[in-house]
Every structure is written in structure tokens, then in C-alpha cells.
Amino acid sequence: MALTVKLPEFEGPLDLLLHLIKDSEMNIYDIPIVAITSQYLDYLHSLQQVQLEVAGDYFVMAATLMRIKSQWLLPQPEEPLLDEDVNSEDPRDELVAQLLTYQAYKEAAADLQNREQERKDYFSKAPSLLASAEPIPMPDQPLALTELTAAFTALLRRQQPQTPVTRNVQCETITVAEKVTQITQALRHSAQGQLDFTRLLSTEPSIEETVTTFMAVLELMKNKQIACFQAQTLAPITVALKEEVA
Numbered sequence: 001m002a003l004t005v006k007l008p009e010f011e012g013p014l015d016l017l018l019h020l021i022k023d024s025e026m027n028i029y030d031i032p033i034v035a036i037t038s039q040y041l042d043y044l045h046s047l048q049q050v051q052l053e054v055a056g057d058y059f060v061m062a063a064t065l066m067r068i069k070s071q072w073l074l075p076q077p078e079e080p081l082l083d084e085d086v087n088s089e090d091p092r093d094e095l096v097a098q099l100l101t102y103q104a105y106k107e108a109a110a111d112l113q114n115r116e117q118e119r120k121d122y123f124s125k126a127p128s129l130l131a132s133a134e135p136i137p138m139p140d141q142p143l144a145l146t147e148l149t150a151a152f153t154a155l156l157r158r159q160q161p162q163t164p165v166t167r168n169v170q171c172e173t174i175t176v177a178e179k180v181t182q183i184t185q186a187l188r189h190s191a192q193g194q195l196d197f198t199r200l201l202s203t204e205p206s207i208e209e210t211v212t213t214f215m216a217v218l219e220l221m222k223n224k225q226i227a228c229f230q231a232q233t234l235a236p237i238t239v240a241l242k243e244e245v246a
Contacts, residue, residue, distance in 0.1 A: 013061035014102040028099055031092055033072045037065040068092055148228055151237050152214050179216035187241045194240035
């Protein structure tokens with residue numbers, strides 16, 4: 001790696017040149033090359049007078065400025081001989097492009113430094129390991145109607161067909177009263193008088209059957225004949241006879 005020599009207050013020749021331009025209130029797009037070259041050389045001479053070692057990059061920039069100055073002072077023909085001479089490049093263009101790029105990076109670095117200082121005033125909270133936390137125990141009380149409705153909505157959403165289908169309107173095949181009787185009989189013949197809600201449905205239930213079953217469960221809950229429980233969050237809902245729960 002090349003040795004980088006840092007002069008007082010300046011990071012390099014472009015930094016020094018940019019400082020001189022701003023200090024003299026010059027237009028960076030129209031640099032008075034004679035004046036800026038004179039100021040730049042005066043600064044290098046002042047450093048040599050106090051016996052400070054000047055990095056070679058500063059002398060390269062000095063040579064570049066003198067070259068541009070000599071091109072700028074050359075007499076220009078009053079009338080161009082060829083058409084391309086009209087669009088001849090300004091000898092300062094390359095230097096201006098370097099200065100603009102350096103200025104953009106310098107401003108970005110200053111902005112990042114300011115953000116770093118502002119970030120020091122904040123304190124971050126360590127992430128919570130929710131995945132490893134103990135599951136919250138479910139209450140022993142029966143489920144509320146809103147919880148049962150939410151589970152029913154999720155069940156209907158899973159049964160919703162992915163693509164639209166065309167069906168003919170058919171008469172109701174089973175009433176709520178008939179479904180109430182079926183559910184009561186199924187619970188009485190089950191172990192411990194309870195079943196998962198999905199066991200109250202057929203293998204491939206239709207939306208009509210699901211809705212009718214849900215209405216029957218609500219009717220039984222209203223009459224305090226059954227109770228619904230859930231072992232834990234997102235677990236299947238268990239339907240049990242009220243006398244078995246007691």
C-alpha cells in the first residue's frame with residue numbers, strides 16, 4: 001500500500017483545491033485557472049518554508065494546473081479553421097469533473113458521520129426470542145362466542161374453492177333441527193361425550209353442511225346443552241355435552 005501523507009487541514013490535493021475555490025468564492029464550473037494556480041503554488045511554497053514534507057500528489061496537481069494554465073493562455077485563432085474546432089474541449093473540464101466527484105463523496109462522508117453521531121443517542125432493545133418462549137396455557141372456561149365464530153370463519157376460508165365454480169341452487173338437504181339431533185346423538189355415543197368440531201362433519205363437507213352444523217352448535221350452546229373447549233392456541237375445538245363437562 002502506498003504511503004498517504006496527510007497535510008494540515010487537507011486530505012489531498014483535490015481537498016486543498018476545493019478549499020481554495022470555496023474560500024475565494026469562485027465558480028467551480030468556471031474556474032479562473034490563473035488565479036487558482038497562483039494560490040495553489042503559494043500554499044505549497046508556504047509548506048516548504050516551514051520544512052514540511054509535501055506528498056508527491058500535490059506536485060502532480062501543481063503540474064496539472066500549470067499545464068491547463070499554459071493551454072488557457074495560448075492565443076486562440078479568431079476564426080476556426082475546421083468545424084470540429086468549434087466544439088473543442090475546455091482544458092478545465094477534466095479537473096472540474098474530478099472536483100465535482102470529490103465534493104459529492106466528501107458531502108456523503110460528512111452526512112454519514114452526522115448520522116453516526118445521532119445514532120449514538122439511541123439505545124436498541126435486544127430481540128425477544130418469542131419462538132422459544134413457553135406456550136401460554138389456555139383458560140379452563142368455555143370458549144366465548146366470538147372465538148368460536150373466528151374458528152368457523154377460518155374453516156370456511158380453507159374450504160373456499162380456489163377457482164369459481166358454477167352450481168345450481170338446490171333445496172336444503174338437512175335442517176338445523178335435524179343437525180342438532182345428529183350432534184347430540186354423536187356426542188352421546190362418543191368416548192367421554194365429546195368430539196372435535198370437524199368430526200361432526202362428513203368426510204368432504206359442503207359449505208351448506210358446514211354452515212348448518214355451525215348453526216346447530218350455536219343452538220346447542222344457547223340452550224346450554226354443550227360446551228366448546230380448546231386445548232391451546234390454534235388447536236382444534238372440542239365439543240362436549242354439558243352434563244359430561246359438569
